[in-house]
Amino acid sequence: MWRSHIRFIIGVLSNYSLSLAERDTPNQNTLKTTFQFFARMNVISKSRYLEGLWCPLLFWCRFNDPSRIPELDRMSLFRMSVGHRIGDLAKGLFQGGVEVPHGSDSIRRTLELLERRVPLFEPAFSSDGLFCKVDLLVPAHEDEWDLFEVKSSTKVEEKHLLDVAFQLYVLKLCNVKVRSASVIVVNNEYVRRGELDVSGLLSSYDVTDEVLPLVSEVADNVAFLRDVLSGPEPKVSYGIDCREPDKCPVCSKVLEGFSIFRLHRFRSKAYELINEGIIDLDSIPGDVRLSDKQRIQVDCERSGKLHVDVPLLREFLGGVEYPLHLLDFESFNSAIPLFDDTRAYEHVPFQFSLHVVKSRGAEPEHFEFLAEPKGDPRAQLLDALRVVGPSGSVMAFNVGFERRMLEQLCDLFPESSSFLHGIIDRLVDLQVVFRDFVIYHPDQHGKTGMKAVLPALTGKSYGDLDVSRGDEAMVLFQEALESGRRLSEGERRALLEYCALDTQGMLDILRRLYDLAS
Template sequence: RARVKLRRLHLMHIDASYVRRGAVDPAGLFHRADVTDEARALQAEVPAQIADMRGVIAGDCPDTPFGPHCKSPHPCDLWPMCSAHLPEHPVLELYRARKEAVFALIDRGVLALTDAPADALNGKQLIQQRTVASGRAHVEPGPLRAWLEGLAYPLHCLDFETVAAAVPLYDGTGPYQQVPFQFSLHVVESEGAAPRHLAYLAETAEDPRPGLIEALRGIGPTGTILAFNTVFERGVLRELAAGFPGHAAFLDGLDDRFSDLLTPFRNFWYHHPQQRGSCSLKHVLPALTGRGYAGMAIADGNQAMREFQRAVFGDVDAAEKRRVLEGLREYCEQDTQALLEVLGVLSALAPR
């Protein structure tokens, strides 16, 4: 209808196997797939689909019930409006509950987490329900103390920030590869000692990994390395070892020293109603300490990634770059400071 004659239709997408060597090679970065036949097969359906869309736009707002479609494949922009009538702790907060099961409860008129029938909940969800009903945290001092006693000093609290660009930023990296550009490390030499802080942040467009690896040698040869959800930190170290085999012995040697601060929360040795069904650090920290990330210039890892790319690779003036880099330092340090604070609360709840 636009009077544009199309001979062939191709879909371009990123080739995940591409590795940057020097300047980006567009022919290597993208994979081109001919979808002409598939598009032609669908062409006859387009007029009817357009008519349906226009009908929806012209009609009244549909009275659509809650359902998995509210969250998948993407969160709906109207969710805040549609969910305004829900109680403070809705069944949607149930820990690791299948969306279909939760929305089935809502369809039955069960909105509050405390009203969910016990036979529909597993053991952890029953603990969660009791904490919400009582307003008090659930604590299991025995396993909590056993886990705490497994930590060895000096204690190293570690957090990485990474950048994962579709178009690789550095030689030797591929699309969406997690490349660390920053870390924060709090070291506590002995129980009760004041922590000292070490950090690294790349400030130029050069590959940050060599400098970051050297700075990581601030981690001593003994003691526990504590992180929250160690899968991420350990994965970063493994990729560094693969990319820089000359440092592999050092980096691989850190792996078996990790302990995961997520463990007490995932096992529900501690659970607070204000975690709202989440065991992430962003929920655990305010639940335990009343302090969180609200009001910080950079408040989450995705924002840190975007701001790093903007400040280092974008067209920003020197003052703005300094502001962003300072925000990144503050955010990453907050993450490892949070590990210490959470650990302190858990230690007080399960004394020797």
């Protein structure tokens, strides 16, 4: 039954995008047209099938109340385009292949091309109100075929097995014999040196044995989803029927209004309580055990007052040495390695902001670097980074990322390892006082990241910036780099303003901490 394998759905369609084989050029108009077509015809595609098992309410809304589902944001569309490019690379592994044209004629053209016994790219199949496109269908001996599903992830995940199972079920209805089923993923151990080696970048895994037991469950799953589709709006139990409510575009909107949902590191227990009708922090039963951090949050949100552990705060501030350097990197992580000595999804820094304060209370100096989107930016970034002095703390917010960027630069430029290790050895993490709840403001709502702490303590925010998130900066730069175009003046200004606010924000937070400690 469908529930026996619902555990496989964790994380599926977290950006509720179409699968590789079902998408065209990713834009809102194309997606709307596709969704509206399937909804009007009550056709269940493989993406909708997986979506329905992930959250029946989301599935119901897709067909019956699509206005409740927000449009995909720029990051989601970018991820889809990445998947499309990986798919195009995978096609190059099979010589003599034929692309099945998109559109209303795709099923008829697929039937014609099957007779030619050549590799088919994105053939379309439909039967009994079900529809799927197969990424790659390659002829095997006699009248059989090998099926390949292409994913831009770096490992075969359980959700991929359900994806392939649905395809095998539909192909069986269409009397297409499949000998084997495989999933092609990105190999993040491959290091580019010279021309891109697609056979090294992509790895194929035979999943036939794992998938066959799931094929027998598709019919029951489809019957369940059709009942959902034809019935009233389903009531879901969070964490059970909807497996990841915080990532569901429908359920997450409901949960945002519940204060108990914002309790720090309390998600699974919060779902249980919400399902019982307990939605506010004030209503948490006395027999529910809370951690010390959770208790601090509850007390602060009830009182509306700031929590400060002054001795621990003074201890932290006492370890800050001047001249103080406040550092923040921005990076991109392409699925397809663009430069020598890089792996798939390896973060490549292209920008930094640095505020230097020579002594406590002194006016800061600001230094910044933003590479032009052409070629490997790391050598230029390293040269610009030499404004970091030989003494004093180097502060970052969530320092693990900055440490990793510096260590990667050490590996790439061993002749500069002494300078870079001199920075690494002086790193101080500003986030630690918030992560440890040395300080907690009720307006943080359980979060300890920069986007929550800065407005809570200083009143400043990223809301008015053209680029207000790290992933937006990454997409903007990477798209320019891959298309070979220069950044416009407006784009450069937006990137510089965003990165500068990260380090200026740390400085503003630090000043507030000194006030609280005194």
